[in-house]
Amino acid sequence: MKEMKPIPYRHRPKGLTILYEDRDIIVIDKSAGLLTVKATYEREKTAHHILTNYIRKGSLKSKKQLFVVHRLDRDTSGVLVFAKSAEAKENLKLQWKGVKKKYVAVVHGILTEKSGTLISHLAENENYEVFSVKDSRKGELAKTRYKVLKEAKRFSLLEIELLTGKKNQIRVHFSEKGHPLVGDDKYGKKDEPKSRLALHSHYLTFRHPYSGKELTFEAEVPGFFKSFFDNT
Template structure:
């Protein structure tokens, strides 16, 4: 027992679902590090190549009649890598979602150009257009408040490396805010420049309150190696 909760032994890497690294598992939650390119949940066209499907099969351990399940608490965009928490019971899902605004979410990003303000807060109302892209609006009746804090950790002639505090959780929020500031995330084909490579946006740290024990827990996932191909990221890379 740790902090009043039963912690399950994390299996060896060879038993991890494809595209996912298991960071923590107990009877209530399952926390993973997702690779870029993997959907969190299914779409009309993609059902099986998702984190949800792979983890559902993982907890069933090959038994199709198993009652074990996972429940989606939040999501990352397909091309965003990093930490995601899934619930293993309906009560855990409800608790996590009800308290989501109290949790800390830290991201890292590499963006184009050099930002004039090295630390700041971007705030706007985000709305969704007919093309399903998000955009900022001054009309608070048409959009939802989105707040993104950032700090420049390093920069070179081409890029800036940012630590980002996600203060609200709107669709594509970080990508939209940075693009509208003139500094799109590297390889953001939707809001930025159509270029080769993987999206340089990573959910690095998530701090939650455990839904059963009440313990404060922080989960971290080191940066993918392609970040350091763009800029010196110091000790944040793996």
């Protein structure tokens, strides 16, 4: 793979950590609270905008583009990859179903089954809320594999593998199972003290779009997740 020249310090991005970069891709550790791409209510405080400025090195004349491969919810932290060319994006999109995506989450309660796979068909209503439907024709198939890593009195730490990548999939599946994610203000407990969402994109494994080499990237689990289990 081709080596990169270091970017001048003044142009390095703020609010995220670059885990890896070459001529074809940028892999970052996104902080919770940062959008992946622009929304109607926010155009500039996004990972895409920050990284586009970064690769252009502050030049207004630069035509360099950054391409979105996948997204993380605003309140989800962790590994996120962008492509630097349309060709790299297409290569990654084509292999995306086979990409290994592992998350870590803290959920309310103690799960009876310590591992398993949650399967349902997900649909979305006019309020942008996602939910499971019994009629498979009215939703998209969603599969979430999990195992319990640690337990406290009222919380469980889970490792989750996304077998499909539908909107809000992890949050909906565990909410409907009766174990909503900590800090989920959309699908979680209504009387819960406000905190960040306890969902983190921990590992991502895919083949490099240019070399074909298998790459695995890891974003360290924030201390917030571990704080629930310090005394166990």
